[in-house]
Structure formats: C-alpha cells, structure tokens
Amino acid sequence: MNNLKQTLTRHLREIMIRKLFAFFAVLSVLLLGLIVLFLFREGLPLFKEIPVSRFLLGSAWYPTYDPPEYGIWPLIVGSLIVTMFSCLIAVPFGILSAIYISEIAPARIREILKSVIELLAGLPSVVLGFFGMVVLAPWLQETFDLPTGLNIVNASLMLAVMAIPTISSISEDALYAVPREFKEASYALGATKYETIIKVAVPAAFSGISTAVILGMARAIGETMVVLMVAGGAAAIPRGIFDSVRPMTASIAAEMGEAPFRSGHYHALFATGIVLFLITLAFNLIADQLSAKFKKEGCGTL
Amino acid sequence: MRKQLRRFIPVVLCLLACAGTALAENIVIKGSTTVLPIAQAALEAYMKANPGTNISLSGGGSGEGIKALIDSSTDIATSSRGIKDGEVELAKSKGVNPTSATVAVDAIVPIVHPKNRVRDLTIDQLSQIYQGKITNWKEVGGDDLQIVVISRDSSSGTFESWAELVLNKAKVTPRAQMQASNGAIVQAVSKNRYALGYIGLGYLDKTTKALTVGGVPASARTAVSGEYPISRPLYFYTNGAPKGETERFIRFVLSPAGQKIVAKTGFVPTLDAVKAKPKQKK
Numbered sequence: 001m002n003n004l005k006q007t008l009t010r011h012l013r014e015i016m017i018r019k020l021f022a023f024f025a026v027l028s029v030l031l032l033g034l035i036v037l038f039l040f041r042e043g044l045p046l047f048k049e050i051p052v053s054r055f056l057l058g059s060a061w062y063p064t065y066d067p068p069e070y071g072i073w074p075l076i077v078g079s080l081i082v083t084m085f086s087c088l089i090a091v092p093f094g095i096l097s098a099i100y101i102s103e104i105a106p107a108r109i110r111e112i113l114k115s116v117i118e119l120l121a122g123l124p125s126v127v128l129g130f131f132g133m134v135v136l137a138p139w140l141q142e143t144f145d146l147p148t149g150l151n152i153v154n155a156s157l158m159l160a161v162m163a164i165p166t167i168s169s170i171s172e173d174a175l176y177a178v179p180r181e182f183k184e185a186s187y188a189l190g191a192t193k194y195e196t197i198i199k200v201a202v203p204a205a206f207s208g209i210s211t212a213v214i215l216g217m218a219r220a221i222g223e224t225m226v227v228l229m230v231a232g233g234a235a236a237i238p239r240g241i242f243d244s245v246r247p248m249t250a251s252i253a254a255e256m257g258e259a260p261f262r263s264g265h266y267h268a269l270f271a272t273g274i275v276l277f278l279i280t281l282a283f284n285l286i287a288d289q290l291s292a293k294f295k296k297e298g299c300g301t302l
Numbered sequence: 303m304r305k306q307l308r309r310f311i312p313v314v315l316c317l318l319a320c321a322g323t324a325l326a327e328n329i330v331i332k333g334s335t336t337v338l339p340i341a342q343a344a345l346e347a348y349m350k351a352n353p354g355t356n357i358s359l360s361g362g363g364s365g366e367g368i369k370a371l372i373d374s375s376t377d378i379a380t381s382s383r384g385i386k387d388g389e390v391e392l393a394k395s396k397g398v399n400p401t402s403a404t405v406a407v408d409a410i411v412p413i414v415h416p417k418n419r420v421r422d423l424t425i426d427q428l429s430q431i432y433q434g435k436i437t438n439w440k441e442v443g444g445d446d447l448q449i450v451v452i453s454r455d456s457s458s459g460t461f462e463s464w465a466e467l468v469l470n471k472a473k474v475t476p477r478a479q480m481q482a483s484n485g486a487i488v489q490a491v492s493k494n495r496y497a498l499g500y501i502g503l504g505y506l507d508k509t510t511k512a513l514t515v516g517g518v519p520a521s522a523r524t525a526v527s528g529e530y531p532i533s534r535p536l537y538f539y540t541n542g543a544p545k546g547e548t549e550r551f552i553r554f555v556l557s558p559a560g561q562k563i564v565a566k567t568g569f570v571p572t573l574d575a576v577k578a579k580p581k582q583k584k
Contacts (some may be wrong), residue, residue: 056410062473063457064465074476133486147448147496150479233455233480246477254455254482257363260388261372 039277043270046070055271061235061246063255063265070268074235076275078245081238082231083221085156086163090220091213093160094167098209101168102175103197116173121165129229132158137230144242150232152244158226163216170215174202174208211287218283222276224249248272327358327547333367333380335483336460336502337536340406340569341380344555347563351554355547357478363458371539372398377548379539382408382502383462401544402537405555407570409503409525409533412508413488415495420444422514425531429504431498434475439496449477452490452499460484462536464500500532504567525570536569 046055050070099111120203136157137149141178178201186196202209232244233254259265313505314478331341338406367379372393385393385400393400412428414420420443423431430436440446453474454461465471481487484505491499492509497508502536506512512520515531524530544552554560561571 147450234477236476260365261369286536
C-alpha cells in the first residue's frame, strides 16, 4: 500500500516536472513569437508609404528629410560587406585553431587554448569597439595613410575577433565528434597525421564546420556595438575597402532613440530590423540543414 | 527577541514613510545629450541644496525625451530642438500639454584636428563641404588632403539644428561619417587630420581645434550677441506649467545661480540670450 502510494507520488511528481518544463519551453517560444509579431507589426506599415523594392534597392537613406527617403541598399551592402570580410579573416583562424586544438595540441596546451578562446568570446563588444576606435583606427590611418581609420577593414577585423570563438568552438566540437575509428583506419592504412586531418577528420566534420562558419557569420551580421563604433557610418555604397560603411544594425541603434514614435522613420527602422531578421533566419536555417546532415553521418565500427 | 522586533516596527514604518515622501519628490529628466551636462550640473547643485530630493537623469536624445514626456514617463524632457507639430498632436491625443522653458543657448562649433591649417570657414563653405561639393581641404585654404566629413546621426537634435542653421535643409552627403554622440565626434576628429566635425560648445576641449565661422569665433559672448551664426536655444519641456518640485527645479535652473552653472558647463545663459537672439525657434 505504502509502496503504491510512493509510486503514485513519484509518478505525480514526474508529471508535474514534465508540465513545468513544457510550460517554460512554450513560454520562451511564445515570447519569441511575440517579439517577431511586434517586429512585423511595427515594420510593415512602412510599405503603405513606399513599395518594398524602393525600400530594399533605393540608394538614398534620408529618413529625417522632407520628403524622406528610405532606401536601405547601402545599409544592406554595408552589412554584407563587413560580414564577408570578417569571415575571410575569421574562417581560416577559427577552423585552423579548431584543428590544432582538437587534433594536434597536447592536452595541457589544449586546455589553455580552449579557455583563452572562451575568454575571447566573453569580451564585451563595446570593449572591442572602443579598442577599434581608439587604437586600431589611428594605427590603420597612419600605416596606410588613409583619410579615415573608421572603415570596412577596421570593422571586419573587430567582427572577426568576435566570430573566431564561435567558429572555433563549434568546429572543434564537430571535429571531436568524428569517430575515432575513422582516424584509426586512416592511420592503419599508413596515412600520416597531416593526411588524416585533411582527408579524413575535416571531411567527416565538414557539415559541422560549415554550421560553425554560418553561425559565425550570423553573429557578425547581427553585431551592433562594434560596427556602430568603428564602421564609420557613411550611408553610401563603398568604393573601396577603406571606405566607411553603415551596416543595418548601426543605423537602427543610432537612430531609434530619436525617431519620432510611429513615424515613417520609426517604421523604416523596424522594417530594416525585419530584413536583418530574415537574413539571420536564413543563416540559421542553412546551419540547421547542415547540422541535420551532420547527424546522419554513420559510424565505422565493425 | 520578539519584543525587540516589535519595537523596530514603528522605526521601519517611519523609514517607509520617509521613503514614500522621497518618492514623491522624485524628478525624472530625460532627453537631449546636448543638454545633459547642464542638467547634470544643475541637479547636483540642486540636490546638494535640497537634500531629500531625488532627481534621475538620462540621455537618449531630444526625441527620446519628448517621447517619454508624451508617455508621461518623465517630468522634464530636455530638448535641443523645438517640439514638432506631429509630436504636439500625439501629446494632445494622450492628454499631455508640452510647455517649454528656454534654459540655455547652445552654439554649435565646427572642429578640426589641431594640426589642420584651416582656421575659418564661412557658413557657405561649411554647407558645400557637408553636401559633398567641396571635398578637399585645399579648396578652402588648407593642405591637399581629402575632407572626411563627420556628422551626427540624422535623428539627433544637434544634427537637426546643423541641417537647419548651416545646410538650410540641403542633404548631407551620404559619404559623411556618422557618430552617435558629441563625445564620439571629438574622439574621431582628435585622431584624424582629415576630419571636419561639429559639436555643442559645451563639448569643446583641447584635443580639437574650433574653427571660426565667417570670422566670428564661437563663444558665450558671440552666441548671445547673435554674431555667431550657428546657435540655438535649449529647452526643458514639461506637461503643462511645471508643478511642485519640478517647478522649483526649473526655477532654480533659470535663476542667476542656475544660469551660472549653465555658463560653467560651456553653454550660454538665457538671461541675456533670450533678447539677443532674434531668430528663436518656436
């Protein structure tokens, strides 16, 4: 009897806990849904004023003039270009450091490197931005004799520093997940360590590494403080890599504070947020696809 | 033990009551980053003279302050521009009646790197440069260097006044760099030989060089006399005529003692300025 009661209460508790978890899961999804709903509700009214094509492809961003112009093409180009360049830097660094950490480094160095990279991930972006503004910008300007140090290169470098930990740690997980049998088989066939890494470990972890790269890109394109501080903020299509740009995030952050509530400018900033949201959503979906593929990798045990 | 606790209850109640009255004397100030140094210095002096008053201050920009006033989440909205018609309408629809008091006059100063040879620009030259029509310093008597135009983000009050007073509503070149605060502009210009920026007079320091405009140096005196062309009034907005603690605070800012603080922060006191400035914005 007592035993039955115990089983019952345990069962009850089990149900309660399950319900509690479900509640929090639903709540967080619901909150996210509400935020997206809000984003669209505040952004879409813009398209009553101007057509979507003129918003996306218009090249003049003069939201406070009369009549206002809400073309965000230079902003989109700004975001994409700093993201692209930061990836050119962060991808080799991230992946190579991941390979070194998971495949080559001795245990002690591995631990140190891992924690250093985690520390890098914990650097507040405003600190990086300040560094870019006060140290890197004057240095760039002096060294390359530029009109301004607040430019694409500066922003890309700072964003790369932010993306490296993301790319490195996820790639490292992917490499770590490659079954030992694969590598052992490779060694058994007489392959060297280098051959094993390049021809076995990296291809087997390829989808995981691609996920890492895309998540790193998503991180870079969504980053705000750094680009606000070091990208220069010129809302024009850049003519070279030492020109200033104004990524979408910087524009939203700088202007939202003073855009009159529910004005065209306000809606335009939210609509810019929608564009940004769709881009990061696309990145995440691609990353998801790739990691799903990654999970299907089989195992090579006899 | 319990007796002791019971003895504490009145004390606690009393403290709570005190906290309650302190809450009642809270003043919330929000708005323009240009007015921030004035509000900061004034409230420090005011709180020292009236202990028990609690004033909270935040920046965010003129628009943000007025937005907060419309939402009734601030007592005083500081602004470096006049309230817009749309904002007045929105305020009226929410039962808020924005009322202004001019607390100081601001002069906006063009600044360059200390090594720049240029000392003076006319309003017209400034306008041409900001429109992207003049792009090299040699065209205005300087070295053969590209001009890096630095502007405030297009929704700041400083930008709006600059656009009105200098550009006469013409568009700033999209190549202009954008900085989100006066301090950031000083920072950028002080590190860049090519740069031209503009800031409120209160933010001027030794790291950059202020240009004279049409031969007139920006100073408290020239702004008050109206000689210096790029100047504008700064406002405190309240809902209706200010009442209670808020009224006392504003009266303090407008008093000679308060205006002395205004002058100390680098702005121009309104006592003289109101008369001297013929082109007051409504």
